[in-house]
Amino acid sequence: MKKFLLGVGLGYVLGTKAGRGRYEQIVRTYRKLADHPMVQGAAGVARAKLGERFGRGSS
Numbered sequence: 001m002k003k004f005l006l007g008v009g010l011g012y013v014l015g016t017k018a019g020r021g022r023y024e025q026i027v028r029t030y031r032k033l034a035d036h037p038m039v040q041g042a043a044g045v046a047r048a049k050l051g052e053r054f055g056r057g058s059s
Helices: 002-034 037-053
Strands: none
């Protein structure tokens, strides 16, 4: 049982260290995409349509 818990702990530590770089890459890509003017324009159109559908003005 101790060997199993040691293996789980070691796997967790190594996995989090390796996974952090990939996580940061995904966040950078998301932010780059979210800040793109075409995406911003599409989001504005979607907000306006939802506002019309649910009877709210754009804010």
